[in-house]
Amino acid sequence: MKLGLVLISVLALSQVCLCFHEVPHMLVLAIAKKELMKNDMEVYNITAKYLDTYSTQGVDTVSTTTYEENAVWADDIKVYGDAQKAMEMWHYIGNKDSNPQNLTPLKKDPMADSENALNAYNNIVKVLTNEKFVGQMTEFKVNMLKMLVHIVGDIHMPHHTGSFYNATYKNDKGEFWGDLGGNRQMINFYTSTGEMKKTNIHFYFDSSCFFYTWTNRLVRPLNETFKIYFQRELDRIVAQYPKESLNIDNTKTFSDWADESWNLALNNVYPFLLSKNEIHYGDDFYNSSFDMIQKRIVTAGYRLAYTLQKLFTPEKGLIKANTPLSYQQPIANNNNNSINNQKDNTNQTLASTYESSDNQSNKAMAIVFGVLFGLTFVAFIFSIIYFKKTVSPSTYQRTSNDLIEAKNINVQKLASTENNL
Known part of the structure; x- marks a missing residue:
């Protein structure tokens, strides 16, 4: 044994x-x-x-x-x-x-x-x-x-x-x-x-x-x-x-x-x-x-x-x-004295005040951004209509083909470079 x-x-x-x-x-x-x-x-x-x-x-x-x-x-x-x-x-x-x-x-x-x-x-x-x-x-x-x-x-x-x-x-x-x-x-x-x-x-x-x-x-x-x-x-x-x-x-x-x-x-x-x-x-x-x-x-x-x-x-x-098993931040002490409790209550009141003020500010900001977004969207629609009327289809198509050709050339260059690494 x-x-x-x-x-x-x-x-x-x-x-x-x-x-x-x-x-x-x-x-x-x-x-x-x-x-x-x-x-x-x-x-x-x-x-x-x-x-x-x-x-x-x-x-x-x-x-x-x-x-x-x-x-x-x-x-x-x-x-x-x-x-x-x-x-x-x-x-x-x-x-x-x-x-x-x-x-x-x-x-x-x-x-x-x-x-x-x-x-x-x-x-x-x-x-x-x-x-x-x-x-x-x-x-x-x-x-x-x-x-x-x-x-x-x-x-x-x-x-x-x-x-x-x-x-x-x-x-x-x-x-x-x-x-x-x-x-x-x-x-x-x-x-x-x-x-x-x-x-x-x-x-x-x-x-x-x-x-x-x-x-x-x-x-x-x-x-x-x-x-x-x-x-x-x-x-x-x-x-x-x-x-x-x-x-x-x-x-x-x-x-x-x-x-x-x-x-x-x-x-x-x-x-x-x-x-x-x-x-x-x-x-x-x-x-x-x-x-x-x-x-x-x-x-x-x-x-x-x-x-x-x-x-x-x-x-x-x-x-x-x-x-x-905890990974949290330190927790508050459960044995706070009355002074700490008063501080907490004061902080809560201040927090509520700030929160109310923040909410009002957030609402105003939302209205402003909403108006700006609407104006931007309308301008975008008008620009598209204008573009279609002033640019001929042949020119538009030619521009697209040039971009495609340039893109293909770049892809080939990239492939050639990778092969030499």
């Missing part, structure tokens, strides 16, 4: 683009879904309506069959390469750096302070809570929702928050450019069978310590076999890390979540890497890091549920099963 799943996964890689760690992202959204269905079914239905509508009507790289698969969309669109560069840096915060040796000069991305997961999150929240679009399900809002559910998962991973600088990571210009969020920190991981896998510490944690790897890839859109596997994995991780045991504080912000992740990297990961680069399945570091990252996945799921509930509560009663 396991061999069959492996073969299915390998074959699927030639047909669809998958990221290295789709399972943790899907688990984060699945936990949020489970929590919403328990505490706020209407908000869940609203978010499901957004995601389902986009899957059937919008442009997607990998079709989805489940709510949870939408969590991987932000990685799926990387197949577009340069076309999606604007969102490439939304997956991490690259400015929480550690430089214990005070190395200089440091090579940093000049966009890191403006184009990062934190600013992306804040802007996405503004899009989803824009009062002008409350009750409208636009394609842009759907895109931003898909980005949101992804980067909430990303920012709970230790190496999506900064870089570690030491003398090892140096370019040809003498600049120290850090480990790029652990992507340059190579390790040797020994599996339960003793097989050595060479990888980097970023992937080690993003794959939940190699717990989700090539050997248990999910082929998307999910078939029934993988739906069963995923449901069992969801049940396991939620039962193993109950919400009550995680001490989740909903007053913490996205920036606080990022700080938590970076502190885990600084205090638990980098001290270990300074002494060795080998991790063995079942050793102390493996057990502690696996427990840490599994808790981060579950924590991210509950935090995502709380975030979605806050963002979409204003759309309760407005987004329904039959709400279409």
